[in-house]
Amino acid sequence: MSSKPIDKDDLNLIIESGIRVPDHGALNPWKLVVIQGDSLKVVDTKIILSEFIKKNPNMDNKFQEKESKKLQRAGAVIAVISTPIDHPSIPEWEMHLSSGAVCMNLLSSAQSMGYAAQWLTEWYAYNDKMLQFLGGNINKDKISGFIYIGHKIEEPLERKRPNPFDVVSFL
Numbered sequence: 001m002s003s004k005p006i007d008k009d010d011l012n013l014i015i016e017s018g019i020r021v022p023d024h025g026a027l028n029p030w031k032l033v034v035i036q037g038d039s040l041k042v043v044d045t046k047i048i049l050s051e052f053i054k055k056n057p058n059m060d061n062k063f064q065e066k067e068s069k070k071l072q073r074a075g076a077v078i079a080v081i082s083t084p085i086d087h088p089s090i091p092e093w094e095m096h097l098s099s100g101a102v103c104m105n106l107l108s109s110a111q112s113m114g115y116a117a118q119w120l121t122e123w124y125a126y127n128d129k130m131l132q133f134l135g136g137n138i139n140k141d142k143i144s145g146f147i148y149i150g151h152k153i154e155e156p157l158e159r160k161r162p163n164p165f166d167v168v169s170f171l
Helices: 008-018 038-055 061-067 092-112 128-133
Strands: 030-036 076-082 116-120 142-150
Touching: 008 030, 008 076, 008 092, 008 142, 030 038, 030 092, 038 061, 038 128, 076 092, 092 116, 092 142, 128 142
Parallel strands: none
Antiparallel strands: 030 076, 076 142, 116 142
16 A cells, blocks of 8 residues: 555545445434544654553664554545444444444445555554544544555455355354
């Protein structure tokens, strides 16, 4: 994946497609934060690297260097935040599932347009400073994932998948 910027019209289409998900009650229990351009480096430096060093003060500089460029691997990164809403009849679980569906739709949309894309969480998806920086409430919101979108350098290697008959049963 290269970090060349993503075409604005393509990114808008990816986002429009991404938010067309099951959403019981049309609550939109999620937020998207698009990180691109200079903001990729800002988040890498101000949040990811500083939090990594805080949690791993004796870590080798080689690892710090790697953490300092996490988001810059892509042309754009879309953070998806699950923002459940108190509702008398719609379970919070359904709201979290809707947020996960946003992640999957963003990923599928970007890949169908020929981009390299990956849905990652990594350790910083569970970091309070990151969640707050992205506008989330640490008392109720969760980062569902970061969708990395870049230009393909080469076709990705297929990862190991389960045998369908080991995980599927029929009634």
